[in-house]
Amino acid sequence: MTLQGLAQILASGLLMGLIYALIAAGLSLIFGLMDVVNFAHGEFLMLAMYATFGIVVATALDPVLAAPLVVGAMFVLGAFVYFAVIRHAMRAKANIGMVQVFATFGLGITIRGLAQHVFTPDYRSIQTSFLAGRTLDLGGVFLPLPQLFGGLLSCLSFVALYFIIRRTDFGRALEATREDAGAVALVGIDKNRVFALGWGLGAALVGIAGSVMAIFYYIHPDVGTPFALIAYVTVALGGFGSIFGALAAGLLVGIVEAISATILSPSMKAVGIYLIYLVVVFMRPRGLFGNL
Amino acid sequence: MGRATVLLEVSSLTTTYQGLVAVHEASIDVAQGEIVVVAGANGAGKSTLLKSIAGMERLRSGKVTFAGERIDGLAAHLVTKRGIAFVPENRRLFPRLSVADNLRLGSYLFRGEADREAPIERVFTLFPRLRERLEQRADTLSGGEQQMLAIARALMTRPKLLMLDEPSQGIAPKLVDEIFEAILATRSAGVTVLLVEQRLLESLEIADRGFILQTGKVILSGPANELRDNAQVRMAYLGM
Numbered sequence: 050m051t052l053q054g055l056a057q058i059l060a061s062g063l064l065m066g067l068i069y070a071l072i073a074a075g076l077s078l079i080f081g082l083m084d085v086v087n088f089a090h091g092e093f094l095m096l097a098m099y100a101t102f103g104i105v106v107a108t109a110l111d112p113v114l115a116a117p118l119v120v121g122a123m124f125v126l127g128a129f130v131y132f133a134v135i136r137h138a139m140r141a142k143a144n145i146g147m148v149q150v151f152a153t154f155g156l157g158i159t160i161r162g163l164a165q166h167v168f169t170p171d172y173r174s175i176q177t178s179f180l181a182g183r184t185l186d187l188g189g190v191f192l193p194l195p196q197l198f199g200g201l202l203s204c205l206s207f208v209a210l211y212f213i214i215r216r217t218d219f220g221r222a223l224e225a226t227r228e229d230a231g232a233v234a235l236v237g238i239d240k241n242r243v244f245a246l247g248w249g250l251g252a253a254l255v256g257i258a259g260s261v262m263a264i265f266y267y268i269h270p271d272v273g274t275p276f277a278l279i280a281y282v283t284v285a286l287g288g289f290g291s292i293f294g295a296l297a298a299g300l301l302v303g304i305v306e307a308i309s310a311t312i313l314s315p316s317m318k319a320v321g322i323y324l325i326y327l328v329v330v331f332m333r334p335r336g337l338f339g340n341l
Numbered sequence: 342m343g344r345a346t347v348l349l350e351v352s353s354l355t356t357t358y359q360g361l362v363a364v365h366e367a368s369i370d371v372a373q374g375e376i377v378v379v380a381g382a383n384g385a386g387k388s389t390l391l392k393s394i395a396g397m398e399r400l401r402s403g404k405v406t407f408a409g410e411r412i413d414g415l416a417a418h419l420v421t422k423r424g425i426a427f428v429p430e431n432r433r434l435f436p437r438l439s440v441a442d443n444l445r446l447g448s449y450l451f452r453g454e455a456d457r458e459a460p461i462e463r464v465f466t467l468f469p470r471l472r473e474r475l476e477q478r479a480d481t482l483s484g485g486e487q488q489m490l491a492i493a494r495a496l497m498t499r500p501k502l503l504m505l506d507e508p509s510q511g512i513a514p515k516l517v518d519e520i521f522e523a524i525l526a527t528r529s530a531g532v533t534v535l536l537v538e539q540r541l542l543e544s545l546e547i548a549d550r551g552f553i554l555q556t557g558k559v560i561l562s563g564p565a566n567e568l569r570d571n572a573q574v575r576m577a578y579l580g581m
Contacts, residue, residue: 155434193430218449218452221438221442221445221446221449222446222449223440224435224438224442225435225438227445228437228438229433229435229436230437231397232418232433232434232435233418233435233446234396234397234418234420235395235417235421235427235428235429235433235450235494235495235496235498236418236421236446236447236494236498237418237421237422237449237450238418238446238449238495239416239418240418330475340445
């Protein structure tokens with residue numbers, strides 16, 4: 050393999066990895082905050098893609114410009130899901146873990162069913178973006194502009210996330226709530242508000258990913274499922290609840306996927322991801338950056 | 342006695358804990374500027390009483406009035422907002438956050454205000470060693486220092502009433518003195534104190550009045566010096 054070929058694989062892997070990281074970050078944020086795995090995360094992604102598609106069709110805006118609207122709507126959806134479903138699931142008196150699993154799993158199935166009904170199972174795609182079909186030629190390494198835009202947005206999101214968590218009162222409240230949700234009332238913080246904002250932020254992050262992916266993926270009701278699976282692996286790899294672990298793990302997953310697609314075959318790309326997952330989980334069960 | 346205005350009034354409070362009655366028809370009151378101690382054996386319901394006032398346990402019956410307004414039934418974070426700061430038995434610090442972050446969270450209610458950190462100097466005067474440990478994680482502090490941080494965090498919420506659950510528990514004797522002195526200094530700064538303690542003798546020394554709880558009921562109450570001289574109290578709690 051030429052050096053150029055290798056660079057191409059790494060670059061494609063990194064760009065995809067940045068998207069995976071973005072999807073996983075929302076999942077990890079919610080898990081770290083309240084020990085709830087959002088099994089409807091893939092459906093959140095799917096909804097964000099449809100939302101982007103809907104805005105583009107309705108307004109003829111470029112999908113890039115539709116993104117802020119989509120992200121805002123996803124934030125509201127996340128907070129709504131907390132108040133409408135999760136808060137009640139957390140009040141379960143027995144088998145609380147199972148109740149939470151089924152509450153979010155059932156929510157995912159419900160959203161997918163509704164999407165089948167409302168949007169039909171037809172595949173849709175957006176072809177109007179000024180990014181679509183363009184590539185950046187970097188000395189023989191070709192970077193598709195939509196993916197490059199996605200990677201850039203992902204980087205910016207992680208910088209913003211870092212700033213929010215480390216430098217703002219909301220971030221400090223988030224950290225305190227994940228440390229001891231029962232104690233934040235002692236300083237006057239309403240944990241339900243923090244949980245709802247956490248769900249909003251988690252959904253907004255996957256919303257960013259969805260609004261970018263809508264430019265270069267087919268949109269259909271099941272589109273989120275494989276990405277959600279990769280996100281669960283990414284979260285476990287990076288360490289449950291560690292947002293920046295999700296970033297590192299997302300990059301790793303993207304690169305491993307690109308390499309195994311090349312040396313094995315494109316249909317085998319999941320095998321490489323699963324192998325690296327097993328290696329990390331056997332050797333370091335808490336994940337790369339976990340502190341559980 | 343001609344006491345000043347009543348700040349906290351708990352009347353006929355009953356709370357169940359895991360199906361059992363933990364506090365039974367208990368009535369206590371705390372006047373502005375007082376230090377009041379609630380004492381009693383293990384399992385007498387002292388902690389449950391404080392948690393009930395703080396909104397962390399649901400009352401079965403009774404009412405709690407603070408600064409003239411009913412606060413029973415309020416969510417715990419709203420009780421804090423009304424001006425009651427609670428330092429629970431296990432302190433409930435945010436262990437992996439720094440001392441500075443724990444203190445900053447204490448002033449969360451005043452975020453966006455220019456004088457947000459106003460109480461910090463008083464807190465450092467009370468507990469100078471906290472200033473030296475600002476960047477340390479809370480869980481690396483000694484037991485006594487953690488108790489100081491918990492009290493300091495509570496004071497950052499600018500309370501009218503500070504409720505402390507066994508602040509001397511599991512702490513080196515030298516630091517216990519420091520904490521009792523800090524309680525006196527806090528009162529001098531205008532904060533009313535409601536204290537639950539097993540160390541009855543020491544706490545009656547700094548308190549104005551006391552209530553003795555037994556199996557969830559108030560069996561005795563009065564000025565601290567009277568309780569100290571009470572034969573029954575001396576027998577049962579002071580071992581004299």
